[in-house]
Structures are given as C-alpha cells and as structure tokens.
Amino acid sequence: MNHALLASTEFVPPTTKDFSKWFEEGNWWLGPWQVGPFEFGLNFIYFLVLMALATYLLFFFFAFRKPKVVPGKLQLVAEMGMDFVKENTAMSMIGPRGVAYLGLLSALFFWILAGNIYEIIPGVNFSMNSRLAFPTVVALVAYFAYHAAGIRQHGFFGYLKHSLILPGVPPLLLPLMFLIEFITVFITRPLTLAVRLFANMVAGHFLLSVFFLGTVGMLFSGKVLLMAFSPFAGALAIALVGFELFVAGLQAFIFAVLTASYIGQSIAEDH
Amino acid sequence: MRFALGIIAALSDEGLKAIGKGLVYGLAAIGPGIGIGVLMGKSVEAMARQPEYAGQVRGIMFIGIGLIEALALFGFVLSFII
Numbered sequence: 001m002n003h004a005l006l007a008s009t010e011f012v013p014p015t016t017k018d019f020s021k022w023f024e025e026g027n028w029w030l031g032p033w034q035v036g037p038f039e040f041g042l043n044f045i046y047f048l049v050l051m052a053l054a055t056y057l058l059f060f061f062f063a064f065r066k067p068k069v070v071p072g073k074l075q076l077v078a079e080m081g082m083d084f085v086k087e088n089t090a091m092s093m094i095g096p097r098g099v100a101y102l103g104l105l106s107a108l109f110f111w112i113l114a115g116n117i118y119e120i121i122p123g124v125n126f127s128m129n130s131r132l133a134f135p136t137v138v139a140l141v142a143y144f145a146y147h148a149a150g151i152r153q154h155g156f157f158g159y160l161k162h163s164l165i166l167p168g169v170p171p172l173l174l175p176l177m178f179l180i181e182f183i184t185v186f187i188t189r190p191l192t193l194a195v196r197l198f199a200n201m202v203a204g205h206f207l208l209s210v211f212f213l214g215t216v217g218m219l220f221s222g223k224v225l226l227m228a229f230s231p232f233a234g235a236l237a238i239a240l241v242g243f244e245l246f247v248a249g250l251q252a253f254i255f256a257v258l259t260a261s262y263i264g265q266s267i268a269e270d271h
Numbered sequence: 272m273r274f275a276l277g278i279i280a281a282l283s284d285e286g287l288k289a290i291g292k293g294l295v296y297g298l299a300a301i302g303p304g305i306g307i308g309v310l311m312g313k314s315v316e317a318m319a320r321q322p323e324y325a326g327q328v329r330g331i332m333f334i335g336i337g338l339i340e341a342l343a344l345f346g347f348v349l350s351f352i353i
Binding site for chain 2: 016088192195198200202203250253257
C-alpha cells in the first residue's frame, strides 16, 4: 500500500503504478548494478522475496530441526500442513504414486503461501506475487515438472502421443483435437497458472487499497454524510483482510492441486 | 442513431479508452459468473445429497473455481493492459 497516500487525507484511487514504481529511478535501496543484460539490486520487491524465503526456510528449519514422536506446537503445524498437501493434492489427484511428487507440491504450496501472506501483514501490505515475474517462475517449475514426469513415464514420443492424441476421437476430428490439445497442454496451462495467481494478488491489493484509503479519505473529507459512512467502509476493510487471507491460502492450494492434476494426467496409463 | 454517433464523436480518446476498459472487464465476468453459479449450485446439491462425500466434493469444487476464475481474471488483467 502506498504509505504517502495514507498520510495524506485526500482519496487517490490506486493505480497500476503502485506495482511498477519500485523499479523506477530513485526507488532502489541498493544498486542497481548492471551485470551483462541483467540488473541486480535491492528494492522493496526483492526485499519481499527475501522475506518470503526467510519465512519459508526458518519455519521449516525450526519445525523439523529436532523431530519428535510427540510433536511440539510448531512441528504439529508443519506436519498438519504437509499432511494437508499430501491428502488433498498428491493422494487425491495422482493417487498413491503421487507421494513421490510430494516434495515438489509442498514446496510450491508453502512458497506461494509465504509470498502471498505478506499481502495482509500490516506495514507491508504487498505480495511479491503481484509482480508477474515471480508467478511466472513458479509456473515454469510446474510446467517442466509435469512434462518431465510424463516423458519419464512414456518416453518423449510416447508422451507427445499420450497427451496430444486422445483415444476414441473420429479421424476427421483428429487434426482439430490435436491443435486444441496442443494449445491447452503447452500454452494455456502454464499461462493460466501464472496469470491466475498474479491477477488474484493484484485484485486483492486493489481491493484492500480502495477500502482502507477510502475509509481514511472519507473520515477526513469534512462532509458529514461521508464521515458517517466511513466506519462501515472500515469494518468492511477489516473483513476483507480475512477474505484476502482465505484467498492467499486458496490460491496456493489451487496452484499445488492443479500442478498435481497436470502431473497426474501426464503419467496416467490411459484416459 | 445520429444522437448516439454524436455522443461517440464528442468523446475523447481517453473517455473511449475508459469505456473499453470497463466493457472488457464487465463482459469477461459474465461467463465465469454463470459458470461459478452453476458450479456452486451443483456442489451444494451434491453435498446435501451425500454429506459423507462433502469433503471430496469441496476439494473438486475449489479446483473448478480456480479454473473458471482464471477466465474472469484474464479480463481483469487485460483491462489494465489496453
């Protein structure tokens, strides 16, 4: 959230500039340094990535540092999370063979959750996943994972045949179905994975910004009617924080579950 | 007709762009809205008929919501791009 806007009392609606301003001149905390074609440096977004990484690593380090038979509080939470991912993605989408992919799926789930959760942490209020680059990287991991799983199961040409040519399709329809399946498997799946996560986080940020900034703007507008309604906007804003917490978990879960279902379709023996 | 053309001629490029953005998101939300409605209705029906399978149905329901939601979100993202 734009803190300069919070300090001023005039309501300025949030725009897409909120998401790109950190890459402009003067908004870098360190750097940027030019290394070949890439720019490296530290700004708010990269700081958030480091924060998410620290959250993720420290949580599992302290949860599983000394695993006990009777788990402590933190270990219990981590075990429940792992069990949730195992039951709901690996087992239900792939079946018993899916336990082999539990590492990938739980890493995806907890990494995305660690990134998303910063959207509602007071004082940060920004998710790294509302920059398209980071969901794209995670979607590419899922993309390569389900292709690799399919190729390992069926061989390269076997996998292409398995995923592109559906059995029981009339020969006349085959070219059309081939085209549709090709676009689905190789283009829309990773695209929708990345864009779904990205757009949800952007929309959530806009929603929270509008309600919180609107509450402040209405409260200090000096008009009696607007001031009377601002507590309701504030109450709804607080309820929406809960909703965004739900969305953050749901998006992480949907990402993991869809990856699992794509892997399951890749390694299935028959349709 | 002439009246409508007159209004369109009076609009600036900026105004037309704003109308386009609104239309993109609004139209993109119609189909997924119907889809999520049907999906949720059927899920509730299934859960009411077979309460013992409620957990399983809920899991599949969330996957469906995720798949449908992507279409509406494409419209949301496109409205910022244009």
